[in-house]
Amino acid sequence: MVPAAGGRANNGDPMTTIIALQFKCYRVLGKFNSMNEKKSMMVNETVIRILKLSFVGLFLTLSPGLSVWAEEAQSETKTKPVNVLMMTADNLGYGDLHCYGNKDMKTPNLDRLAAEGVRCTDLYSSSPTCTVSRASLLTGRYPQRNGLIHQLGKEENRSGIGLRHSERLLPEFLKLRGYATACFGKWNIGFAKGSRPTERGFDEFLGHRSGNMDYYTHVYNLVHDLYRGTEPAHLEGYSTDLFADAACEFMRRHAQKPFFIYLPFNAPHYPNPGSKAPGEPCIWQAPDEAFAVYGYSPQTQDEQKRYRAVVTALDTAVGRVLDQLEALGLAENTLVIFFSDNGAFMRKGAGLGCASNGPLRTEGLKLYDGNIRVPGIVRWPGKLPAGRVCKEMLVHMDFFPMTLRATGTERELDRKIDGRDPTATLAGKAASPHQALFWGYQNARALREGNLKLVSPGKSKPWELYDLQADIGEKTNLAANKPKVVERLKKRYADWLGSMK
Ligand SMILES: [Ca+2]
Secondary structure, three states, X not given: OOOOOOOOOOOOOHHHHHHHHHHHHHHHHHHHHOOOOHHHHHHHHHHHHHHHHHHHHXXXXXXXXXXXXXXHHHHHHHHOOOEEEEEEEOOOOOOOOHHHOOOOOOOHHHHHHHHHOEEEXXXXXXXXXXXXXXXXXXXXXXXXXXXXXXXXXXXXXXXXXXXXXXXXXXXHHXXXXXXXXXXXXXXXXXXXXXXXXXXOOOOEEEEEOOOOOOOOOOEEOOEEOEEEOOEEOOOOOOHHHHHHHHHHHXXXXXXXXXXXXXXXXXXXXXOOHHHOOOOOOOOOXXXXXXXXXXXXXXXXXXXXXXXXXXXXXXXXXXXXXHHHHHHOOOHHHEEEEEEEOOOOOOOOOOOOOXXXXXOOOOOOOOOOHHHHEEEEEEEOOOOOOOOEEEOOOXXXXXXXXXXXXXXXXXXXXXXXXXXXXXXXXXXXXXXXXXXXXXXXEOOEEEEEEXXXXXXXXXXXXXXXXXXXXXXXXXXXXXXXXXXXXHHHHHHHHHHHHHHOO
């Protein structure tokens, strides 16, 4: 188990208290030593001598060798950079985890992570789709600023530039501070020469180029899609497990070096009929053990049951990675972040009838909260309290500056980013770092300011206004009753959009 915040800093044991006393005495002595007046010199020197002798005597009596221990502990704390493990799920809905209220879903490892860290109720993605969300996360910038505002197509996934090369990714900054970096999982932001993970700041990559590789055959629209570095990799296994295993193995190899692992699982993305051989059923895939957790047959055709098995397999893999972190003694010094890249797609065959966005409204990709508000958990022992629920508005881009600051890398930043460090907010010491958040996808537009949500679901569609505190499901449109608020927020949206150019 990982101790709660503050446990390391002052656990109340006698050794810690003595060390604190030692530092206080040194501070007092320092002040005396800095006094110059001749008049007080003699008195001071006498006091200092008495204090020094008393202190040394007390210290030697109580704890011989303690100062050596204290120096080592201080030195270790100062010189040990924080590791970052950033895990993402794919299309996991706001209501899909047990710790988010889904009583039918078994996700004990993510529930445990929430109990040891902070669970977010109002965390957003800056996009309702995979490609755009991921590019925004890795650049810390709104899609409208980094330029990648559309979902990549088949050929773009395989060989397109995707995110323009003038953008700099999070691992590129971490490399400047000596971090070992790796990406294991779904890339989905371009795989042309110069666009590939190992050419964009990651030392290692095992994963798929596209948005939805088959979990077992590793095929995307009839073409092999699993790569190691820049070369095809032909491995056997369930993709969730392959990625988790790669992360564990990387941690074992880099236990003595600071690391950043980006672990974008492809689960629980819906199955793609284009990736199936002729006659092969297009169903959610999971290992037999994940079905067994529920007592289901792996042959069941029930979509709901199969989806649950996929999510539980994801949870099991997350648990294995966390266990590895702990076994290596790294859990206390590692910032762990988990969230979904976007909400569940509530379309037939793509989540409808089996995934859940909880109480949130979902319609196509029209930017109601079901598309963009996501489950998210952050654990950072000693920095964030255990078992806290954060209800402040945050966005996944915030994990970019959070990672930079946690790793001491922020000085390397050379461009404007839109994420804001959420550490104080997550700790309960500050309100949201954002006055407002903004979205634009295809013809849909949205803004959230406080509890107000302004959304236009499509071209020529009038703006709608909702109060999310009173109406989390965006059912009661207040626009007709509050035209001035609508006008003010419309202007705010226009100003934001203008600032992106
Ligand atoms: Ca997604």
